[in-house]
Amino acid sequence: MKETEFLELLQKYQNGTLSDEDRDKLDAWYLHKASNTNSQLNEYELEDSYQYLKSTLPLQQETKVIGLWSRIAVAASIVVLLGAGIFYVTAPTEQPVEVVAKPKEIAPGGNRGILTLSNGKQIVLSDISAKDTIAKEGQENEVTIKMSADGVITYVVNPNAVEEKNGEDAFNTLSTPIGGQYNIVLADGTKVFLNAVSSIKYPTQFNGDQRIVELEGEAYFEVAKNKNQPFIVKSADQAIKVLGTHFNVHAYDNEPIIKTTLLEGSVAVTYQNQKTILKPGQQSNVTANSNKITVREVDTEAAIAWKNGRFKFDNADLKSVMKQLERWYGIKVEYRGDVSDVRFNGGTFRNKNLSEVLKVLELSNIKFKVEGKTIIVYP
Structure with a gap:
């Protein structure tokens, strides 16, 4: 740091305009100078340099520099005395200066996920730029996996592809790490918003008389309507059956309660030998130490705030x-x-x-x- 810059920082401090970043520069400069010299100012020399500093850079409100003085008085003396052609450097041994580092900011999460294909190949979604086709699935590549410009994964089934006759579905898994979330559109048009530290396993296309997915963690579903093919979400020992509706499932394995919150339509929640039908605005709670499903009215905006x-x-x-x-x-x-x-x-x-x-x-x-x-x- 140049001497002129140092004096400017002192002036900013006196004016009350010194930023946290500038304060850190001031402290770091002093420590650097103090740690690279064997010289010291005695108390008389220090007082003289301080008086000289006051005459050079008038401090009209001395109370404003009292708190700072214990940390930078020596550095101020160094600069002023250097300017006068005298070289004294000091670091009072009886009162060592301690600089408290400003805590590093912890940034929020973002769109990050991992897509695991049916052959075990994993695609790190945060590492690829938005593009059209990212993979194909099926023996005849009848399912195309695409990524939209805004990062949403979609599954498109070729209507001209011959349906596999062995009855076995190919499954993919979308998972999110700590600090990650991701959105996906399944082959039937169902939209899934996946929260952090969650995963959903699903077929690349829905064959048969049911649409079944498996969830760990939290997800919000906007299920495409199909009266002939119910949509079922399995999480732990709970199953949710819908025909077409909007709901949120909170089912983390390190939390004792599985919460299902309904926003529109209706869902049937089954847990062990119990079953209940939810209405919009209701939330069901199930716990491992009880075979009962409890239902209560909730603020649905709070339940899906993470998605928004x-x-x-x-x-x-x-x-x-x-x-x-x-x-x-x-x-x-x-x-x-x-x-x-x-x-x-x-x-x-x-x-x-x-x-x-x-x-x-x-x-x-x-x-x-x-x-x-x-x-x-x-x-």
């Missing part, structure tokens, strides 16, 4: 909120104290850095400490 690029919390408990952040930002969460009674309402956008999301959550009197990619939560 938002975090939206409707009386959500803290740990379920933090699990969403773990999957989207790739962080680890540790708890220091009892947070079981903390609930959240409101929300923010998923395209924000983690620090901005935590600021929103702190409005509920929860404290967060960021250590690398570990978030420590205090009640």
